[in-house]
Amino acid sequence: MNAAILEPFLVHQLGTFTLVLARIGALMMTAPIFGPRSAPLQARALLAFAMAIMITPLHASQAPVDMRNMTAFSHFVLNEALIGLLLGLGLLILLSGIQLTGQIISQLGGTALAEGYDIMSEESLPVYSQLFYFLTLAMFVLLGGHRLLIEATLDTYQWLPPGRAVIGESYVSAMTTLMGQSFRLGIRAAAPAMAALLLxxxxxxxxxxxxPQINILVVGFSVNALLTAGAVLVSIGAIAWAFPQAAVTAVEMLVDAIHAAAEQAKDKATSG
Known part of the structure; x- marks a missing residue:
């Protein structure tokens, strides 16, 4: 093949691959399933690289902005990464509510001193927070949430192919809604233990x-610790089921937000 023809072809393919890798890589580095710090960086990078290689040929015919124009190309790379961050961080924000549940229960039950080092957040967290988080994450995987997240990312390419990613107002609305849902779910999950400890x-x-002759301070710590363990044992099934279900709904909400942003961009382009 003539070098004059080969060079633009290679630049086009490399540009498409870079844009796809930006979206997939941002997802892999932030999503709770693929992006915790406990997972090797090399494994995450390899997974993102392999997925980008598989996706790139499907969109190679849709020419992105010329990557030799670094200013414009960098802008599109940032937009692509924003979509991956939206999906990954949105799910992470929702699942962080389960850690709030563990912190509330630990504080009220007097077990807050029983902490363990969390690799993902790089700080010490109550044992109940880590128990709830990993249990919820395991249930999310059992329900096929990781496949749903990958499928949702692939669906975004139908509305926003590589080089067409845009920033929409619906992103902010979706993230705000997820933060509120995360807080409400955390409070609701901790409610049974909170009520039992209050009584x-x-x-x-x-x-x-x-x-008065009974040392309530000493007795209270033992009673609260046992009551906390009992309340957690009774409600742990509902907690482990509620958050994964909400996470599935959150992924659908984020996809709808991306779709809405794509439709708004299309309407602006049509009216312009």
Whole structure:
């Protein structure tokens, strides 16, 4: 093949691959399933590289901006990465509500000192937070959430092919909604343990007033710890089921936000 023809072809293919890799790579580095710090960086990079190689031929005919124009090309790379970050961070924000559940239960139950080092956040978290998080993540994988996330990312290429990614107002709305849902789910999941511990505190207070000779401080720690463990044992099934279901809905919401942004961009281009 003539060098004059080969060079533009290679530049076009490399540009398409770079744009696809930006979207997939941002997802792999931020999504709870693919992007925790506990996973080797080389494995995540290899997975993103392999997926980009498979996706690039499907969109090679849609010419992106010329990558020799570095200013314009960098702008499109950032837009592509934003879509991957939206999907990955959106799911991460929702699942972080389960850690809020563990922190609330640990603080109220007097077990907040039982902490462990979390590799993903690089800080110490209560044991209940880590238990709930990993259990929820396991349930999400069992329900096929990782496949749904990959499928949602592939669906975004139907509306926003490589080089067509845009920033939409729907992104901000979706992220704000997910933050509110994460907080509400965290409070609701902790509600059974909160109610049980509140009743236990009232009962222990009454016992302390009627039987002053009992050391309520010592007895209270033991009772609260046992009651916390019992409340967690009773409600852990509902917690492990509620968050994965909400995560599936969150992925669909994020895809709808990307679709809405694509439609808005199309309408602006048509009207312009």
């Amino acid at each position: 236990a505190t009232l009962v222990l207070g009454l016992i302390g007033r009627t039987l």
